[in-house]
Amino acid sequence: MYRFLLTPRWWGINVFVLLAIPFCVFMGSWQLSRFEARVDEHRDAESAATDARRETPRPLTELLPVDKATAGRQTTATGRYAEQLLVPDRELDGRDGFYVLTLLRTDDGKALPVVRGWLPGDADTAKAPAPPSGEVTVTGALQASETPGDNGVSARGGLPAGQTAAISAASLVNLVPYDLYDAWVTLDKADPGLTTVPPGRTADTGLDLKAFQNLGYTGEWFVFAGFVVFMWFRLLRREVEYQRDAELGLLPEDEPAHA
Structure with a gap:
């Protein structure tokens, strides 16, 4: 059969x-x-992020350029605050608002973008807290430059003066008259009047x-x-x-x- x-x-x-x-x-x-x-990569990234928050901050120049191994690590830099910008369309705890971004001029003449904190969208942005005067030392999590259109970063143009859509040297180069580091820092503790911005997840390390x-x-x-x-x-x-x-x-x- x-x-x-x-x-x-x-x-x-x-x-x-x-x-x-x-x-x-x-x-x-x-x-x-x-x-x-x-x-496994996600678990390693979470573990690395936890370790990074506990480690002793290292000088900025020792952690550049930013990559998967250095993103999120604690760093420190010294300089004087200069121009201040707002970064719109930034969500924190389910609320839309602005990052308060201030350029820190270091001794070598280059500027480091520093996110000093977050303001809610309904706040009077014209009254965003001014940065401290004189020489300051900042400590926070090192972050890679953003790319407009990726990971929720706005790509819209035509923003009002004093605002930028993305935090990156490429986006800021036309807004400030000096060289910039291809990185940025979010402070561990926001300045008075602002809410602390937690460090973002490194690209391609999350359970996406x-x-x-x-x-x-x-x-x-x-x-x-x-x-x-x-x-x-x-x-x-x-x-x-x-x-x-x-x-x-x-x-x-x-x-x-x-x-």
Whole structure:
């Protein structure tokens, strides 16, 4: 009854099944490993962020350029505050508002953007607290320059004078007359009248949408493998029933024979 399995048609079906199932299992396992790797990266990033908040602040120049290893680490810089700008469309605790960004002129002539704190959107921005005068030493979390349009950073233009959409040297270079560090700092403790801005997550270290896409693809590949097995058994059962009906002479006269 099962001689039909030796026909060219079934040889093709069986070879396809024997190749498809391992391929689906391999791809599912690979996607699962990618998900697990992203989970591990997320845990490592959380652990690194916790350690960074506890470590002794290091001079700014020792942590530049900013990368995954240095972003979020505690740093310190000394200088004098200069221009102050507002960064709109910044959410904190579910409320929209502004970052108060002040440029810190260091001894080498370059300026470090410093987020001194956050103001709610309904605040009188014209009365944003002025920065301290004289030489100051700031301590906070080092952050990588932002890219407009990424990670919720606004890309809109036409902002009023005294505002910038993104905190980056590229965005600020036309607003101030001196060189800038390609980094910024958010203070550990906001200046009076402002709310402390927590450091942001380093790009590509969080448990983001890509991780859950990997998990979804894992399920899809295993479902495909199960579907291949299901269809093979369904075709096999159909063929066995056809052969049984043929032996019993129950087939209609005009029904063609299977190859």
